[in-house]
Amino acid sequence: MENLENMQLVVDHVSYIYGEKTAYERKALDDISFTVKKGQFIGLIGHTGSGKSTLIQHLNGLIHASEGHIYYMGRDIYDEDFSLKELRTKVGLVFQYPEHQLFETTVVRDVGFGPKNLKLPQLEQQLRTFNAIKMVGLSDELYDASPYELSGGQKRRVAIAGVLAMKPEVLILDEPTAGLDPKGRDEILDSIAKIQKEEGITVILVSHSMEDVAKYVDRLIVMDDGRICFDDTPKAVFAHYKELEKMGLAAPQVTYVTEGLKESGLPIEGIATTVVEAKEMILSALKQNR
Amino acid sequence: MEMIKANNLAFEYIRRDDDGNVEGITRALDGVSLTVEEGDFVAILGHNGSGKSTVAKEINAILSPTEGTLFVDGMDTRDADKIWNIRQSAGMVFQNPDNQIIASVVEEDVAFGPENLGVPTEDIWKRVEESLKAVGMLKFRFHSPNKLSGGQKQRIAIAGIMAMKPKCIVLDEPTAMLDPEGRKEVIRTLHELNKKEKVTVLLITHYMDEVVGADKVIVMDDGKIVMQGSPKQVFSRVEEMKAHALDVPQVTELAYELRKEGIPLPKDIITVEEFNAAIEKIYRQG
Numbered sequence: 409m410e411n412l413e414n415m416q417l418v419v420d421h422v423s424y425i426y427g428e429k430t431a432y433e434r435k436a437l438d439d440i441s442f443t444v445k446k447g448q449f450i451g452l453i454g455h456t457g458s459g460k461s462t463l464i465q466h467l468n469g470l471i472h473a474s475e476g477h478i479y480y481m482g483r484d485i486y487d488e489d490f491s492l493k494e495l496r497t498k499v500g501l502v503f504q505y506p507e508h509q510l511f512e513t514t515v516v517r518d519v520g521f522g523p524k525n526l527k528l529p530q531l532e533q534q535l536r537t538f539n540a541i542k543m544v545g546l547s548d549e550l551y552d553a554s555p556y557e558l559s560g561g562q563k564r565r566v567a568i569a570g571v572l573a574m575k576p577e578v579l580i581l582d583e584p585t586a587g588l589d590p591k592g593r594d595e596i597l598d599s600i601a602k603i604q605k606e607e608g609i610t611v612i613l614v615s616h617s618m619e620d621v622a623k624y625v626d627r628l629i630v631m632d633d634g635r636i637c638f639d640d641t642p643k644a645v646f647a648h649y650k651e652l653e654k655m656g657l658a659a660p661q662v663t664y665v666t667e668g669l670k671e672s673g674l675p676i677e678g679i680a681t682t683v684v685e686a687k688e689m690i691l692s693a694l695k696q697n698r
Numbered sequence: 699m700e701m702i703k704a705n706n707l708a709f710e711y712i713r714r715d716d717d718g719n720v721e722g723i724t725r726a727l728d729g730v731s732l733t734v735e736e737g738d739f740v741a742i743l744g745h746n747g748s749g750k751s752t753v754a755k756e757i758n759a760i761l762s763p764t765e766g767t768l769f770v771d772g773m774d775t776r777d778a779d780k781i782w783n784i785r786q787s788a789g790m791v792f793q794n795p796d797n798q799i800i801a802s803v804v805e806e807d808v809a810f811g812p813e814n815l816g817v818p819t820e821d822i823w824k825r826v827e828e829s830l831k832a833v834g835m836l837k838f839r840f841h842s843p844n845k846l847s848g849g850q851k852q853r854i855a856i857a858g859i860m861a862m863k864p865k866c867i868v869l870d871e872p873t874a875m876l877d878p879e880g881r882k883e884v885i886r887t888l889h890e891l892n893k894k895e896k897v898t899v900l901l902i903t904h905y906m907d908e909v910v911g912a913d914k915v916i917v918m919d920d921g922k923i924v925m926q927g928s929p930k931q932v933f934s935r936v937e938e939m940k941a942h943a944l945d946v947p948q949v950t951e952l953a954y955e956l957r958k959e960g961i962p963l964p965k966d967i968i969t970v971e972e973f974n975a976a977i978e979k980i981y982r983q984g
Contacts, residue, residue, distance in 0.1 A: 455877045455878075455879055455880075456847050456848055456849075456876070456877045456880065457847065559746055559747050560746045560747075561746060586874060586875060587793065587871065587874040587875070587904075588746065588904070589744075589745035589746045589904050589943060589944070590745070590904065590906075590943065590944055590945035591745055591943035591944075592745070592746060592943075616876075616877045616878055618878070619948060656877065656878065656879035657878060657879075658878050660948060661907070661947065661948035661949055661970060662948050662949070662952060664970045665949060665952065665970055665973055665974060668970060668974045669974055669977060669978070672974065672978050674977070674978070674981055683948060683951050683952050683955060684955075686952050687952060687955045687956060687959070690952075690956060690961075690977060691956070691959060691961070693981065694961065694977075694980065694981060697981055697984050
């Protein structure tokens with residue numbers, strides 16, 4: 409077993425019950441255990457009500473587990489002397505439709521709100537603010553624009569920048585591309601991937617798009633009914649596409665292509681989860697016949 | 699018969715400062731001409747800010763044309779006396795199901811529309827039953843909408859519109875907030891309503907795979923209609939779609955990439971079945 413001390417996050421047999429001892433009692437998380445290493449890019453998928461949102465709110469201490477423990481950098485976050493406030497600056501959470509939380513008069517003021525509240529020196533505040541705006545790829549012409557005048561995709565970038573300005577070590581995003589058009593979606597995911605690589609931060613991406621997780625993440629966790637069903641590379645997970653379908657999920661469209669061709673007897677090995685992979689596999693299958 | 703007929707439709711959003719002076723004008727629609735025949739299933743694609751939601755609001759007479767004309771079921775949307783008739787003919791479903799559900803019991807929520815139209819009580823219950831059946835939600839009739847999934851809530855919202863017996867339903871990104879299963883449920887329901895109840899459907903969406911089953915696809919950019927045709931015709935123009943900040947289904951893109959490598963695949967592939975049949979044929983021929 410790997411040394412747990414080296415793990416950034418350890419979730420240890422966590423269960424959570426909503427409305428305990430009421431008529432609406434429901435087990436939202438059921439004995440969840442997993443570990444996260446620094447710098448991983450993790451996808452989290454599951455149908456509505458599978459427990460994804462409940463789980464990520466545990467990771468920065470917004471919800472206290474009914475049972476089990478969570479460790480951040482080796483320390484139990486439920487310890488009395490552990491500062492949850494500090495944890496929340498380390499584990500940044502971007503909620504669904506984060507642009508609904510924008511409230512300041514300018515982009516700079518909105519992004520700078522977090523650092524200001526941390527009571528950092530003025531210069532550090534500004535540095536973090538402008539860095540965060542740059543990281544999400546917003547042009548400097550928008551510094552003084554009202555967040556309300558921006559497009560949907562731009563607003564969302566401002567909201568993400570607001571969390572990045574807190575310099576989190578873990579960035580959790582709950583469906584950051586919901587409601588965006590394909591270009592806005594690609595731009596946001598490309599920036600997140602770039603930030604993950606360049607800043608070395610851990611990213612947990614909650615998504616409904618199998619195509620997106622297949623393209624970006626290196627580890628995929630699948631939740632169903634409050635439990636973790638799969639935790640592996642996207643390729644290994646999508647190989648179980650028939651089980652995923654039973655959970656109301658699916659595999660990327662190209663996975664169905666290569667699986668279908670395999671069934672028809674074409675010499676295709678392995679499983680494709682992206683267009684690029686499928687292309688290579690089909691080209692090599694066609695060559696074998698020449 | 700023409701359900702929707704827009705002729706050179708334009709709409710301008712005017713921004714004003716505190717004193718009411720004009721600060722800027724945004725031309726959200728610019729010379730849009732389109733025809734939707736009764737019984738059609740039409741999809742509108744376009745990136746954020748391309749003007750597609752403005753079209754929906756025009757059809758529902760929430761906005762009035764700045765220039766040009768728009769007729770819905772033969773009624774001019776500029777005619778203030780016709781507004782309620784227009785809204786009854788063309789019902790609208792929005793993105794967030796939680797903003798559209800108002801009652802605490804499913805059947806009461808569905809009854810809200812016809813009740814406001816002054817439909818006799820007995821008739822209301824008949825309509826409620828029929829519409830819930832049409833969207834496959836009859837067994838949830840006495841449930842609380844709060845406990846339903848996003849896809850189920852959206853089907854309730856659609857049933858609420860159906861109970862007003864519209865000829866046309868306009869849906870503005872109805873699946874944007876749903877998971878894959880919920881999205882499928884809603885799209886399947888729309889196709890069933892279109893086939894069985896002969897309702898004209900105008901679906902505004904960002905998801906390319908939802909468009910595949912439509913009779914006609916309209917692509918908007920910068921307030922104008924830039925492409926239109928069958929899904930096959932539109933998606934076969936991969937580069938053009940990308941230039942309008944849109945996507946094509948993954949199989950269409952895969953076929954496009956393979957064609958660049960010299961594999962003789964047809965241009966109009968939009969489903970996995972079509973793609974695989976074409977590849978197999980090439981493979982068998984060696």
